[in-house]
Amino acid sequence: MATMLKYEDKDLKVVGTRPIRPDGVDKVTGRARYGADVNLPGQIYGRVVRSPHAHARVLAIRTDKAEALKGVKAVVTRDDFPEMPVEYAAAGELIVNFRDVTRNMMAREKVLYDGHPVAAVAATSEAIARRAARLIEVDYEVLPHVIDPVEAMADDAPLLHEEQMTEGLDPAPEKPSNLAKVVSFAKGDVEQGFAEADLVIEREFNTKPVHQGYIEPQASIASYTEDGQVELYTATQGHFVIRAQCAKLLQMDISKIRVIPTELGGGFGGKNNVYLEPLAIVMSKKSNRPVKMTMSREDVFRSTGPTSGAHTRIKIGCRKDGRITAAEAELDFQAGAFAGSSVPMAAMCTFTRYDLDNVRVRGNDITVNRPKVAAYRAPGAPISIFGVESILDEMSRELGIDPIEIRLKNAARQGTQTYYGPTFGPIGYEETLNRARQHPHLQEKLGPDQGRGIATGFWFNIGKETTTTLNVNEDGSVTVILGTIDVAGGSRAAMAMMVAEELGIDVDKVRPQIGDTQTLGFNFVTAGSRGTFASGIAVTVAARKAIDVMRERAAQMWDVPVDGVVWEDGHARPASSNVGEFEPLSIVEIARKSGMTGGPIAGHAEITAEGAGPGFGTHIVDVEVDRRTGLVKILRYTVIQDTGKAIHPAYVEGQFQGGAVQGIGWALNEEYIYDADGRLQNPGFLDYRVPVASDVPFIGTDIVEVPNPNHPYGVRGIGEVPIIPPIAAISNAIHDAIGIRLREQPMSPPKVLKAIREASNGAG
Amino acid sequence: MMARYHVTTTVNGDEVDFLCESDQTLLSVLRDELVMTGTKEGCGTGDCGACSVTVDGRLMCSCLVLGVEVDGKEVETIEGMADGEALHPLQQKFLEHAALQCGICTPGLLVASRALLERNPDPTETEIRYWLAGNLCRCTGYHKIVEAVADAAREMREV
Numbered sequence: 001m002a003t004m005l006k007y008e009d010k011d012l013k014v015v016g017t018r019p020i021r022p023d024g025v026d027k028v029t030g031r032a033r034y035g036a037d038v039n040l041p042g043q044i045y046g047r048v049v050r051s052p053h054a055h056a057r058v059l060a061i062r063t064d065k066a067e068a069l070k071g072v073k074a075v076v077t078r079d080d081f082p083e084m085p086v087e088y089a090a091a092g093e094l095i096v097n098f099r100d101v102t103r104n105m106m107a108r109e110k111v112l113y114d115g116h117p118v119a120a121v122a123a124t125s126e127a128i129a130r131r132a133a134r135l136i137e138v139d140y141e142v143l144p145h146v147i148d149p150v151e152a153m154a155d156d157a158p159l160l161h162e163e164q165m166t167e168g169l170d171p172a173p174e175k176p177s178n179l180a181k182v183v184s185f186a187k188g189d190v191e192q193g194f195a196e197a198d199l200v201i202e203r204e205f206n207t208k209p210v211h212q213g214y215i216e217p218q219a220s221i222a223s224y225t226e227d228g229q230v231e232l233y234t235a236t237q238g239h240f241v242i243r244a245q246c247a248k249l250l251q252m253d254i255s256k257i258r259v260i261p262t263e264l265g266g267g268f269g270g271k272n273n274v275y276l277e278p279l280a281i282v283m284s285k286k287s288n289r290p291v292k293m294t295m296s297r298e299d300v301f302r303s304t305g306p307t308s309g310a311h312t313r314i315k316i317g318c319r320k321d322g323r324i325t326a327a328e329a330e331l332d333f334q335a336g337a338f339a340g341s342s343v344p345m346a347a348m349c350t351f352t353r354y355d356l357d358n359v360r361v362r363g364n365d366i367t368v369n370r371p372k373v374a375a376y377r378a379p380g381a382p383i384s385i386f387g388v389e390s391i392l393d394e395m396s397r398e399l400g401i402d403p404i405e406i407r408l409k410n411a412a413r414q415g416t417q418t419y420y421g422p423t424f425g426p427i428g429y430e431e432t433l434n435r436a437r438q439h440p441h442l443q444e445k446l447g448p449d450q451g452r453g454i455a456t457g458f459w460f461n462i463g464k465e466t467t468t469t470l471n472v473n474e475d476g477s478v479t480v481i482l483g484t485i486d487v488a489g490g491s492r493a494a495m496a497m498m499v500a501e502e503l504g505i506d507v508d509k510v511r512p513q514i515g516d517t518q519t520l521g522f523n524f525v526t527a528g529s530r531g532t533f534a535s536g537i538a539v540t541v542a543a544r545k546a547i548d549v550m551r552e553r554a555a556q557m558w559d560v561p562v563d564g565v566v567w568e569d570g571h572a573r574p575a576s577s578n579v580g581e582f583e584p585l586s587i588v589e590i591a592r593k594s595g596m597t598g599g600p601i602a603g604h605a606e607i608t609a610e611g612a613g614p615g616f617g618t619h620i621v622d623v624e625v626d627r628r629t630g631l632v633k634i635l636r637y638t639v640i641q642d643t644g645k646a647i648h649p650a651y652v653e654g655q656f657q658g659g660a661v662q663g664i665g666w667a668l669n670e671e672y673i674y675d676a677d678g679r680l681q682n683p684g685f686l687d688y689r690v691p692v693a694s695d696v697p698f699i700g701t702d703i704v705e706v707p708n709p710n711h712p713y714g715v716r717g718i719g720e721v722p723i724i725p726p727i728a729a730i731s732n733a734i735h736d737a738i739g740i741r742l743r744e745q746p747m748s749p750p751k752v753l754k755a756i757r758e759a760s761n762g763a764g
Numbered sequence: 765m766m767a768r769y770h771v772t773t774t775v776n777g778d779e780v781d782f783l784c785e786s787d788q789t790l791l792s793v794l795r796d797e798l799v800m801t802g803t804k805e806g807c808g809t810g811d812c813g814a815c816s817v818t819v820d821g822r823l824m825c826s827c828l829v830l831g832v833e834v835d836g837k838e839v840e841t842i843e844g845m846a847d848g849e850a851l852h853p854l855q856q857k858f859l860e861h862a863a864l865q866c867g868i869c870t871p872g873l874l875v876a877s878r879a880l881l882e883r884n885p886d887p888t889e890t891e892i893r894y895w896l897a898g899n900l901c902r903c904t905g906y907h908k909i910v911e912a913v914a915d916a917a918r919e920m921r922e923v
Contacts, residue, residue, distance in 0.1 A: 018862070020859045020860065021859070021862070023867070024858075024859045024864065025851070025859070026867075027864050027867030027870050028851065028855040028858050028859060028864065028867075028870055028871075028874060029802070029842065029843070029845070029846055029851075029855065030800075030801070030802015030803070030841070030842035030843050030871045031802070032867055033801065034804070034868055036795075036801075036804075036805065037795075037801035039799070127766070127785070212902075213902050214866070214868075214902055215804075215806040215812055215814055215866075215868045215869050215900055215901070215902055216804070216806065216866070216868040217805070217806070263866075263867065264866060265804070265866050265867070265868030266866045266868060266902050266903060268902070294805075296808060297806065297807040297808060297809065297811075297812075487866070488865035488866035488867070488903050489865060490862070490865065648862075650861075650862035650908070651862055651865075653862075653907075653908075654862055654865055654903070654904055654905075654907075654908060657904060657905035657906075657907040657908070658865065658902070658903045658904050658905045659905075660905060661904075661905030661906065662902065662905075684807065684809055684811060685806075685807050685809070685811035685812050685900060686809065686811045690900055690902060691905075691906075692896075692897040692898070692899075692900065692906075693892070693893040693894075693896040693897050693899070693901075693906040693909070693910065694890075694893040694894045694896075694897040695897075696905065696906060698889075698907050698910070698911075699905050699907050
């Protein structure tokens, strides 16, 4: 492929250093503008009316009283949006179906979860919008609901979608059910493999839905003009995908919608899809005013995607020496109100850290009465590997094999063929395990009720459509316009560093900027840990094109063939003394004269990045369990992960630490709690408890660098792997501490205490 | 139209006045009336700390304070933290230690950290962690934030 740049092992001046991020000063001074910080002249305020029921038929919606209220400028309901046929599109790591997207942003026949939008109003003040929202009358026929994925598959379960026939079953089912889709992967002969095993362990595991928990609630402001153009500011991980979804849902030309991405206050997969945007656009059209909409924290919890809650059954067989002979998994994943959970990816990740001959995995995608799942950092993988890493821990104890050894014995390596198809190129899994084996963390002595756990994770990583424009300004400084959102991890810093490295100039001479949808061609959303990988290739391509232009300009100035000019350390130089004696021309000198030598200098890239390097990590955790309260305290935590190449090591560490702490929260505290009527009971940060600074210790990091051959600097995606191992690692550590194996998440104080009491009752 | 109250106060050393409704929070006044959007709203219920400000030197969530309550008081926000072109040592150390990612929690964390160092110029790691326990950060895992605060404290003690 023409755009593919191979890895080059070379001396680096900028890549691998730790400069201050280009968006940093704006963020420490309060200048950075996030979704809710944008205001437009004449703006009015939108508010969503949400279902109080988990499942109900919408019989009638009366808006006349709200519309009559002074100050109300627009009201929208299902009648304001066109019906959408079944049509699928990629939106981040999950696939969306437009028939469902339109129903999720505004209920049509039925409301399917507590918080489901049924109407929206826009008024001249927030207070009037609140009052108007209360004046909207909706007649519901309340229906029985179901939230648990296993209960939802029962024959007599309340049915969310009367037409939904399971995909992926042979023979095809004869009646509709909540089982939307079955995905299956198989390799080898699982029965034969289990027959050859000396030890077979089969267990069941349960996890609850958890939310991405970004601190910035969704916020958008839309302005629709008389000639049918839209200006939309929104906080998103992918403004081109938001544009495409709005255009499809509102039947507009893509070119008429300009999406300007604001600074993003966290997303973690949860800001890949539309929620407020189409409502704001239509209400702007109706009112002829810009419409600003922000979610409350309660709105965020009740109506934006948490990840799946799940039930999994995992079975593994191995020989006495620890070598796995067969592995099998069945994964039941909540999709939420509409089909399309992360179960396909969870299924592909379940055993992929291991080189196995006999594997069978089935994933069930199940519709239930809670918000539609959105991606959450390595969607599904932390759930599906929980059971696998737990059983491996059990096996290592049963067989007297060290937990790192048993993983090394089965480790995937270069040449291992995955059970879903591809064969791995160079990967760093074994290296992370070998580093773990040598790590000083393992020498730390443990006290009473303290224990240590180990678990590992894998994520695919992706590339996809990416564009960039690099302008060499007339003074030799450089502006890089990026179309792939910096979702927080610091990809703008990494892009500036790679450009500086290529051009041979100081990093502070390069200014990266995210462009809006009218300035660049399509970019996929920042998902699949693609940002630094894919955009890194694009900026390298663009920089090399700009260098070619500058070599031509130098050749012209010296009147020599372009082949006679090389680019070194920010200067054009004669390739050899045969070319002639010329003083090197700096980027500044060439740029200054660009008007006379052919015009402004730029480099572009419009690519589909391919060859993302798979990521692997090994985590070690020490915990202490308080037997009186059930509180699990994290004493020490170490993340070891292959990055391919750390462009900016401080922000790689930041990904490791942030991902691990999200995983710690998932393991120990976070869960959606529903009452008997299917209403979410903890839609706030007081009762949905994400980790705070005093909950966690310093998170140790160890960066492994096995270069990805398909990236000029060897980069692999890194953002997602760190959230995968913590649930399993912490469960294993709790077992090591108190001898009780927890197979349900969260391992919160009441649940740990209950398990301790049950164990002592059983013993007594 | 609800009656609006006239409030006179000091924000970052500047005398300002504004009109607000009786139930309008200080957060809403700062963001919507004074257009100082550096103070962020993450929850509106005092659980996340993104809206942290000080009122007469006391750290609070501006979403839990009414606009009318700050009449005659001194409010300090993130916008007043740097001294002209010179960043506050905490701001500088957050940058140097890579103690921010998405940055939505950063203004609140900086305001809270400054309030800590004014009371305790030499905090232990535990003291930093417990003081900042009211400020949620979902990106960093807190590691580099705690390091940055400790480093800023060290530097400020030396001056």
